[in-house]
Amino acid sequence: MATTFAHRMKEVRASDIRELLKITERPDVISMGGGLPAPELFPVDELVALTRDVLEQDGARALQYASTEGNADLRARIAALMQARQGIEITPAEILVTNGSQQGLDLTGKVFLDPGDVVLCESPTYVGAISALRVFEPRFVEVETDDEGMLPGDLERKLIAEARVKFIYVIPDFQNPSGRCWSLERRRRLLDLAARHGVVVVEDAPYAELRYSGEPVPSLKSMDAGGLVVYLGTFSKTFCPGLRIGWLAARREIHEKCVLVKQGADLHTSELSQRLIARFLARYDFAGRVEALRAVYRGRRDAMLRAIEREMPAGVRATRPEGGLFLWIELPPDVSARDVLPRALARNVAFVPGGSFYPNGGHENTLRLNFSNQTEERIGEGVGRLASALREVMAEAHGKAAADAPDVPLSRRAAS
Amino acid sequence: MATTFAHRMKEVRASDIRELLKITERPDVISMGGGLPAPELFPVDELVALTRDVLEQDGARALQYASTEGNADLRARIAALMQARQGIEITPAEILVTNGSQQGLDLTGKVFLDPGDVVLCESPTYVGAISALRVFEPRFVEVETDDEGMLPGDLERKLIAEARVKFIYVIPDFQNPSGRCWSLERRRRLLDLAARHGVVVVEDAPYAELRYSGEPVPSLKSMDAGGLVVYLGTFSKTFCPGLRIGWLAARREIHEKCVLVKQGADLHTSELSQRLIARFLARYDFAGRVEALRAVYRGRRDAMLRAIEREMPAGVRATRPEGGLFLWIELPPDVSARDVLPRALARNVAFVPGGSFYPNGGHENTLRLNFSNQTEERIGEGVGRLASALREVMAEAHGKAAADAPDVPLSRRAAS
Numbered sequence: 001m002a003t004t005f006a007h008r009m010k011e012v013r014a015s016d017i018r019e020l021l022k023i024t025e026r027p028d029v030i031s032m033g034g035g036l037p038a039p040e041l042f043p044v045d046e047l048v049a050l051t052r053d054v055l056e057q058d059g060a061r062a063l064q065y066a067s068t069e070g071n072a073d074l075r076a077r078i079a080a081l082m083q084a085r086q087g088i089e090i091t092p093a094e095i096l097v098t099n100g101s102q103q104g105l106d107l108t109g110k111v112f113l114d115p116g117d118v119v120l121c122e123s124p125t126y127v128g129a130i131s132a133l134r135v136f137e138p139r140f141v142e143v144e145t146d147d148e149g150m151l152p153g154d155l156e157r158k159l160i161a162e163a164r165v166k167f168i169y170v171i172p173d174f175q176n177p178s179g180r181c182w183s184l185e186r187r188r189r190l191l192d193l194a195a196r197h198g199v200v201v202v203e204d205a206p207y208a209e210l211r212y213s214g215e216p217v218p219s220l221k222s223m224d225a226g227g228l229v230v231y232l233g234t235f236s237k238t239f240c241p242g243l244r245i246g247w248l249a250a251r252r253e254i255h256e257k258c259v260l261v262k263q264g265a266d267l268h269t270s271e272l273s274q275r276l277i278a279r280f281l282a283r284y285d286f287a288g289r290v291e292a293l294r295a296v297y298r299g300r301r302d303a304m305l306r307a308i309e310r311e312m313p314a315g316v317r318a319t320r321p322e323g324g325l326f327l328w329i330e331l332p333p334d335v336s337a338r339d340v341l342p343r344a345l346a347r348n349v350a351f352v353p354g355g356s357f358y359p360n361g362g363h364e365n366t367l368r369l370n371f372s373n374q375t376e377e378r379i380g381e382g383v384g385r386l387a388s389a390l391r392e393v394m395a396e397a398h399g400k401a402a403a404d405a406p407d408v409p410l411s412r413r414a415a416s
Numbered sequence: 417m418a419t420t421f422a423h424r425m426k427e428v429r430a431s432d433i434r435e436l437l438k439i440t441e442r443p444d445v446i447s448m449g450g451g452l453p454a455p456e457l458f459p460v461d462e463l464v465a466l467t468r469d470v471l472e473q474d475g476a477r478a479l480q481y482a483s484t485e486g487n488a489d490l491r492a493r494i495a496a497l498m499q500a501r502q503g504i505e506i507t508p509a510e511i512l513v514t515n516g517s518q519q520g521l522d523l524t525g526k527v528f529l530d531p532g533d534v535v536l537c538e539s540p541t542y543v544g545a546i547s548a549l550r551v552f553e554p555r556f557v558e559v560e561t562d563d564e565g566m567l568p569g570d571l572e573r574k575l576i577a578e579a580r581v582k583f584i585y586v587i588p589d590f591q592n593p594s595g596r597c598w599s600l601e602r603r604r605r606l607l608d609l610a611a612r613h614g615v616v617v618v619e620d621a622p623y624a625e626l627r628y629s630g631e632p633v634p635s636l637k638s639m640d641a642g643g644l645v646v647y648l649g650t651f652s653k654t655f656c657p658g659l660r661i662g663w664l665a666a667r668r669e670i671h672e673k674c675v676l677v678k679q680g681a682d683l684h685t686s687e688l689s690q691r692l693i694a695r696f697l698a699r700y701d702f703a704g705r706v707e708a709l710r711a712v713y714r715g716r717r718d719a720m721l722r723a724i725e726r727e728m729p730a731g732v733r734a735t736r737p738e739g740g741l742f743l744w745i746e747l748p749p750d751v752s753a754r755d756v757l758p759r760a761l762a763r764n765v766a767f768v769p770g771g772s773f774y775p776n777g778g779h780e781n782t783l784r785l786n787f788s789n790q791t792e793e794r795i796g797e798g799v800g801r802l803a804s805a806l807r808e809v810m811a812e813a814h815g816k817a818a819a820d821a822p823d824v825p826l827s828r829r830a831a832s
Contacts, residue, residue, distance in 0.1 A: 003616065004582070005673055006530045006552070012676045036481055044475035051467040059460030063658035065452055099515060099682040106681040110551055114422045131680035135526055136422070166420070200419065242479035242687040257421055260428045264547035265522040266515040270686055271658040 008135045024350045030382035033350040035176065035325050036373040041293055042240045046284060047276060054275045066271040068263040070097025070247070074278035078233070078247050081281070086208065088222045088231070090249050096258050097269045101206055101246035104232035104258075105132035106265070108202055108248070111257045112166045113138045120158055120168040122150060124328075124357035124366070126176045126204065129169055138166070140359035147319070149182030152189040159197045167200040167230075172220060174207040174324025177357045177368035181322055184217050195226050200254070204232045209290050211323035212298035227251035235277055237325070238290055243273040301327070303376035304369065307383035313391050325372040328354070330365060331390070334397050337367040343389035349382045424551045440766045446798035449766040451592065451741050452789040457709055458656045462700060463692060470691045482687040484679040486513025486663070490694040494649070494663050497697070502624065504638045504647070506665050512674050513685050517622055517662035520648035521548035522681070523674045524618055524664070528582045529554045536574055536584040538566060540744075540773035540782070542592045542620065545585055554582070556775035563735070565598030568605040575613045583616040583646075588636060590623040590740025593773045593784035597738055600633050611642050616670070620648045622662075625706050627739035628714035643667035651693055653741070654706055659689040717743070719792035720785065723799035729807050741788040744770070746781060747806070750813050753783040759805035765798045 024031035054062050069075065075092040082088040098104045105128070113119070115137035121129070123142030130140065141162055144154040149172065159165060168190065172182040182190075194201045203220040221231040227250075234246035248258055262268075280286075304327055308318045315332040331337060337353035344351060354366025369386075371379055440447035470478050485491065491508040498504040514520045521544070529535070531553035537545070539558030546556065557578055560570040565588065575581060584606065588598040598606075610617045619636040637647040643666075650662035664674055678684075696702075720743060724734045731748040747753060753769035760767060770782025785802075787795055 003669060004528075006526065006528055006533075008530075009527060009673055009676075012673070012680070014676060014679075034481065039476035039480050042476060042479045044471050044479070047475070047479070048468050048471050051471075052464050055460050055464050055467075059463070060455035060458060063458045063460070063463070063656035064455050065450065065652075065657045099685075102680075103682040110422065111425060112420075112422055114424075117422075128680070128683070131676075133680075135677060135680055236481075240479035241481045244682065244684070244686045253419060257425055257428070260425075260430060260547075261551060263430075264428070264518075264544070264549075264551055265681070266519040266660065267544070268660070269515075270660045270689055273686055273689070 008137050011134045011137065012131070023345065029345075029348045029350055030374055030378050030385065031350040032369040032371070032374065032379075032382055032386070033352050034373065035370055037237055037241060037325075038293075038296060038372055041296060043280065043284070043289070046280060050276050050279045050283070051272075054272065054279055062272045062275050064271065066268050068259050068268045070095065070269060071271060071274040071278060074274045077278055077281045078249075081286070082221075082231075082233070082249065086219050086222055088219060088249075090221070094249050094251060094255050096248045096255055096262065097274055098246045098248055098262070099244045099266070099269050100236055100241070101204060101232040101234040101248075102128055102132060103262070104230075104246060104248040105129050105202075105204070107258045107261050108167070108230055109133040109136040109138075110261045111254070112200065116164060117166045118162045118164045120155065120162070120165055121359065122170055122175065124177055124354060124363065125169065125359065126171060127356045129204065130359045133169075134359075141165075142358065142360060145178075145180075147180050149180070149186035150190060152186065152193065155190065156193055159193055159199065165197070165199050167202050168194060169202045169204065170220070171204045171206075172217070173205055174210060174321055174326075176207070176324070177326050177352070177354065178328040179319045179321025179324050179326045180328075181214070181217060187217065187220055187223065191220060191223055191228070194228050199228070201229045202232065203229050206232075206234045206237055207324040208233070209238050210294060210297060210325070212294055212301055214322040221249065230254060238286070238293065239277060239280065243270070243276065245269065245273050245277050297325070297372050299376055300371045300374070300379055303379045304371040304383060307380045311384050311387035313387065313394055315394070316390065325370055327369045327371060329367045329369060331367070332394065332397070333365050335390075335394055336364040338364055340367070340386075340389050340393050343392055344386055347385040347389055349385040349389070351386065424553050427550045427553065428547070439761065445761075445764045445766055446790055446794050446801065447766040448785040448787070448790065448795075448798055448802070449768050450789065451786055453653055453657060453741075454712060454788055457712060459696065459700070459705070462696060466692050466695045466699070467688075470688065470695055478688045478691050480687065482684050484675050484684045486511065486685060487687060487690040487694060490690045493694055493697045494665075497702070498637075498647075498649070498665065502635050502638055504635060504665075506637070510665050510667060510671050512664045512671055512678065513690055514662045514664055514678070515660045515682070515685050516652055516657070517620060517648040517650040517664075518544055518548060519678070520646075520662060520664040521545050521618075521620070523677050524583070524646055525549040525552040525554075526677045527670070527673045528616065532580060533582040534578045534580045536571065536578070536581055537775065538586055538591065540593055540770060540779065541585065541775065542587060543772045545620065546775045549585075550775075557581075558774065558776060561594075561596075563596055565596070565602035566606060568602065568609065571606065572609055575609055575615065581613070581615050583618050584610055585618045585620065586636070587620045587623075588633070589621055590626060590737055590742075592623070592740070593742050593768070593770065594744040595735045595737025595740050595742045596744075597630070597633060603633065603636055603639065607636060607639055607644070610644050615644070617645045618648065619645050622648075622650045622653055623740040624649070625654050626710060626713060626741070628710055628717055630738040637665065646670060654702070654709065655693060655696065659686070659692065661685065661689050661693050713741070713788050715792055716787045716790070716795055719795045720787040720799060723796045727800045727803035729803065729810060731810070732806065741786055743785045743787060745783045745785060747783070748810065748813070749781050751806075751810055752780040754780060756783070756802075756805050756809050759808055760802055763801040763805055765801040765805070767802065
């Protein structure tokens with residue numbers, strides 16, 4: 001007997017990234033696939049001490065059912081952190097603690113999206129946002145994007161053309177997958193247009209703390225006079241992902257709805273995990289920890305950029321991110337990253353084909369590389385192996401193309 | 417500017433229980449409202465030791481991103497536990513670890529329900545299931561229920577009359593809110609009817625381990641030859657709620673869909689929490705722990721039943737549960753528990769009005785009492801205060817009723 005699932009399940013597919021993560025657990029594989037932080041930087045000893053303190057001081061409450069909104073102490077500390085580090089004016093009452101910022105996407109989708117509603121997003125955009133939101137059956141309309149962010153002209157055109165836009169989803173700082181950081185001018189234009197059209201902006205900011213070079217640019221939420229921005233933050237990158245602690249910050253009307261749907265979805269986030277992070281923020285040096293992370297990741301980014309410069313064949317373009325965990329590669333238009341993947345895996349190196357990051361498909365000549373989860377040495381080795389797989393595929397494509405097109409060499413650009 | 421939320425938000429309201437929990441955090445309030453386990457029984461010292469071991473042994477993996485399905489060791493131990501303690505044949509591959517069993521309800525709703533689909537449920541049913549599922553806009557059709565479970569005749573009638581039934585949601589063991597336990601005969605009839613109509617059964621089993629008297633009755637999942645049953649389990653009652661660890665067990669086709677939607681919803685459940693519970697199951701005596709819980713809760717249930725017998729006015733009926741955390745009260749038909757609540761709160765005692773447990777409303781003359789979260793002495797005191805509030809409201813109702821109806825005393829039944 002066949003089971004009848006909901007209509008939304010027709011759209012739900014396994015993510016390339018999650019499936020890849022399983023393959024790449026073998027230690028001989030150099031994975032530039034997932035978005036894993038460096039585990040050698042996790043605060044393991046601190047957590048042993050913090051757990052003992054939290055449990056000995058008030059174990060009964062740390063292990064009991066708790067409020068949906070989140071632990072009051074942690075919410076106050078998050079609000080203070082947003083103020084101190086990003087200049088965002090926010091009250092603890094506007095913070096909702098979530099199971100990683102991924103849950104913020106699920107709650108936002110649930111609260112705003114009816115089938116057929118439109119989500120405007122960068123092109124490409126975060127694959128996990130596509131899978132979080134897709135179950136609510138929106139149409140994703142991709143806005144043209146360059147190194148400074150969405151093109152305001154294209155954004156405005158689509159805001160006018162699409163009657164059912166519910167929100168604009170963006171990752172302004174060191175975007176996943178492209179590594180790009182929006183300019184201040186583009187951020188202002190986005191907020192102007194959103195305000196003019198009365199559309200909410202979802203600002204996904206998992207990498208906001210991870211800048212390695214260049215000057216900080218204010219977050220959208222810090223310039224959000226009208227309360228249009230729903231901000232999603234996380235401790236997965238600055239602390240560790242395994243505790244699953246993120247947050248959503250939004251004005252009261254939106255916050256309340258998100259609390260109600262979180263209540264139905266899982267009652268509340270682990271109270272023990274919340275108290276561990278609140279205690280960490282109280283006792284340890286968050287700024288110092290972030291500085292240490294930046295130093296390591298800066299070195300890894302540079303190692304990857306050097307290796308790309310050194311190893312990659314002509315016709316391959318890479319972004320030059322000022323922060324975050326990722327770098328984005330464009331191959332010649334006739335080369336599919338999905339064809340490269342098996343040859344890369346055969347060489348024990350993994351990446352994520354870029355097509356997954358376009359909700360409406362296409363762009364198969366792109367791929368995403370992660371630089372946070374491997375040592376500089378292994379990054380060099382991994383990029384070398386990937387370049388070798390690429391050369392093999394490109395030689396074949398070139399052989400085929402040579403039969404029916406003139407041989408024009410593609411210009412080489414290691415940075416865009 | 418008004419924000420336009422999704423259509424589903426029209427149905428989403430704050431739960432009485434969660435709002436009550438906030439009021440009742442004052443230590444002078446005797447709360448019989450929430451469903452809180454006894455915190456003095458939480459394994460606090462064990463968790464300090466377990467955390468140290470888990471982090472020292474493999475902190476890097478315990479704190480890293482992990483698989484959506486859940487920790488492999490924990491899934492194997494859950495499957496073994498279901499086999500050993502409930503005779504359920506299940507493989508680890510059919511287990512999905514969730515953020516409490518509440519998340520199992522959200523995933524099940526997402527995977528199965530289109531707007532207008534029908535959920536058949538007990539009458540009354542768990543208020544948290546109503547709020548988890550309501551966002552998917554089903555119609556709840558309540559099936560008539562007595563002390564042995566759903567009435568098979570009414571269930572069959574509704575299976576025939578309703579073309580769009582997606583699943584039947586039940587809590588066969590010590591139901592929330594009624595405390596009732598289904599008879600074996602009724603369980604068999606339910607499975608027969610579900611199989612005949614090709615309808616999935618969601619068996620929510622948070623209290624399955626908490627039997628204080630009478631003989632165990634096999635779970636639906638243990639008799640599920642056709643793979644129709646989605647089983648929801650949790651460690652919130654046997655271990656502690658604050659870690660938010662539950663699980664969903666279902667045949668592969670359903671399991672895979674639930675994994676996909678969980679991936680979008682929050683990537684995965686806290687890996688540290690999962691490893692803590694897996695390690696607990698490996699090292700400590702789960703059966704012994706459950707026995708200790710049962711002994712305490714048995715005493716509290718008995719104390720509540722004695723107090724009801726002693727204190728409650730005539731016309732008040734109570735169930736006599738053989739397990740779980742709750743007992744169910746029916747007041748005379750003309751007395752609303754919502755009218756009793758403010759007078760109870762004025763006496764520093766709290767409960768949950770029963771109307772919340774009926775998805776289609778009505779039954780305001782009912783209420784739910786929790787007996788797990790207070791000492792026997794405070795339970796006696798709390799029931800006394802509640803009885804005093806009740807007598808006050810009933811005297812007024814009686815005064816009004818006496819004006820237009822003959823004074824027929826309601827029969828007293830302290831147990832049903």
